Amino acid sequence: MADSSLAVQPVHASSASSAARLSSIGRRSYVSIRGLEAVLADVKQLGELPDSVSRRTIKRRRDEQLAECSTEFGPLMQFMDVPEEDKPGEVVKVPILPPAAWLASATYQCAGWRSFFQARLQASPCSHTAPWKIVVYADEVSPGNQLKHCNARLYLRTYGTLVFADIGVLVADEAAIKQALENKGASGTVLCCHCSNVIDFKSQLQWHDRSGELVSSLSTDVRSWRLHTENSVKQLIAFLQEQRSVLNLGQFAKLEQSLGFNFRPHGLLAQPEWGPKFVERTMFDWMHVYLVHGVANVQCGLVVGVLARHGFSIKHMREFAQGFNWPARLRGAAPKTVLDKRGASEPIKCSASELLNFVQLLRDIVYRQFDVMKSPAEMPGSAVSLVNARAAPKRLANVVRQSLGALEDAVVESAADAIHAGGYTVARGDIASIQLYHAAQVEKRVGRIEFHAAVGQVTWSCVHL
Structure with missing residues (x-):
């Protein structure tokens, strides 16, 4: 007689169909198992599905909830009109997260951050006469599918509102620094945003320089490096602005190549109040x-x-x-x-x-x-x-x-x-x-x-x- 414990137990139709439905969720659009688990747990806790679950509805509900977030420094999400570079007179409305409003919101919501912030304020009060220094981390942001063949949505921006702080450091990798400062970087003849006379050794221009000012990028004689200052950057930007109306496009491109910076009228360095100081305070990320x-x-x-x-x-x-x-x-x-x-x-x-x-x-x-x-x-x-x-x-x-x-x-x-x-x-x-x-x-x-x-x-x- 066969052992009854080894007999195959029948599978109920209801449990089989439930398992099939669960295993098929997320097949049409890829979602990781961990992400799918989190979404299903939220839906289960919610108790019922909303009438509409489209992407636009979800985005609209999030925007509405975000619009309700406000602090004494204004709304948490604000908008800035940014001039389009290639379309004079036209602007793009860009959403921004003002640091003052963000700091206030984080202080209200996060007990750990609130305790740390209060301790730092007591140890070193911040005022317009003794401002703190802010370290700004810059990097490109690519929303959407990172593996998409052509993802044109790329943005890089740093914005500050009325807050008692001075720019301490801009820390980023070489690519992000190039995008932020509009320096030529590795593709330029003058490849370092800090050094005004260090040129790419492959150009061999140092062998034809009668002034003796140009230095190869392979040189280890630090005494020969001439570093940019806030004043030298101001003079460089003013010179590029002046020559832009004098030279044709080809000549101006060669001038930008020789100086190591692109001229952007609405760029970071073109802001006379605080833009030029970024060069002296730029830090290359050591990890990169x-x-x-x-x-x-x-x-x-x-x-x-x-x-x-x-x-x-x-x-x-x-x-x-x-x-x-x-x-x-x-x-x-x-x-x-x-x-x-x-x-x-x-x-x-x-x-x-x-x-x-x-x-x-x-x-x-x-x-x-x-x-x-x-x-x-x-x-x-x-x-x-x-x-x-x-x-x-x-x-x-x-x-x-x-x-x-x-x-x-x-x-x-x-x-x-x-x-x-x-x-x-x-x-x-x-x-x-x-x-x-x-x-x-x-x-x-x-x-x-x-x-x-x-x-x-x-x-x-x-x-x-």
């Missing part, structure tokens, strides 16, 4: 400088190439990376596939989290796996570069550690591996990299690591591409 198509990507790729040319195969390094036992908190960003499908000296292509771990891993490979290296004096000339390359991961690890320490409010007075000159510092790694890999191979490097005098203990990096 080092770990997002940055210094560490190039340096690690070059070190791997040197090791490969001296018999330490990429296959061996890949196997070591894949077999490394990472702590649980770092396991999600373990750089196990970083060395897959790449040339010997190509820059490392991976996420910032993976590269942050790979820097430490490469240092471990060099110091633990290849500790049989002799001193440079005892080795043939062809192997000297191998010994010199050995120090590169250590330098990178030290700089990254110091940058992280600065974020954790550690007191960092200067980079340990640095040469001081003229009030600025040049990382020893820059000079060593140029000597080891030759100038043409150093695609991206840090030009300055210093503390911004205007904002105190803030580490910032100025990158010369």
Whole structure:
């Protein structure tokens, strides 16, 4: 006799149809399982579905609710008329979130923020005679589907209303700084928004400059760098405005290229009251400088190439990376596939989290796996570069550690591996990299690591591409 406990239990039609309906929800338009769970939980808690659930209705209801949010500094959501650049006389109505209204709303709604804000006010009262400093983070915003083939909706804007504060720092990656300041950036001849005379070394203009003012972007002589000031930016913008009515389009484009800035009548730098001060107070985000198509990507790729040319195969390094036992908190960003499908000296292509771990891993490979290296004096000339390359991961690890320490409010007075000159510092790694890999191979490097005098203990990096 068959065991009744093993008999197949019949499935009721009602439960089967309910499961089918639940599993089919969200199939026509993609929603993650976690997102779908949250939406269904909200609907279940609501108890009933609204009469209309279209996108327009949802957007309209949100706008209505947001319009009811108001503070003593005005509505939480306000609108600004922004002139269209290519259509004189026409404006675009842009929604903005005024900082004063936002701060007031956040203070009312968030107990933790309210407690922190009150403590800071008591410790350092804010007034028009002693204003606080505001750190503004700028980045592009792409609403909608990030993977859409053509997503034309991109916006970048920073707006301030009546609040007792001065601009302390504008911190962003190189692309966002380029969009905010309208400097030429990596595509220009004058590629650094801070330095008025540092030019892209590939242009070779420094060899034809009779004045001796132009400096190659690979130069480590900080005394030769001429930094922009608030006054120099004002003069530059005034000169561009004057020449715009004199030169034709082609001539004016060449002038913009030679000066390193585009002229935008309604742009940030064209605002005479506070625009020009942004250049002196711009901070390149160190995470992007080092770990997002940055210094560490190039340096690690070059070190791997040197090791490969001296018999330490990429296959061996890949196997070591894949077999490394990472702590649980770092396991999600373990750089196990970083060395897959790449040339010997190509820059490392991976996420910032993976590269942050790979820097430490490469240092471990060099110091633990290849500790049989002799001193440079005892080795043939062809192997000297191998010994010199050995120090590169250590330098990178030290700089990254110091940058992280600065974020954790550690007191960092200067980079340990640095040469001081003229009030600025040049990382020893820059000079060593140029000597080891030759100038043409150093695609991206840090030009300055210093503390911004205007904002105190803030580490910032100025990158010369």
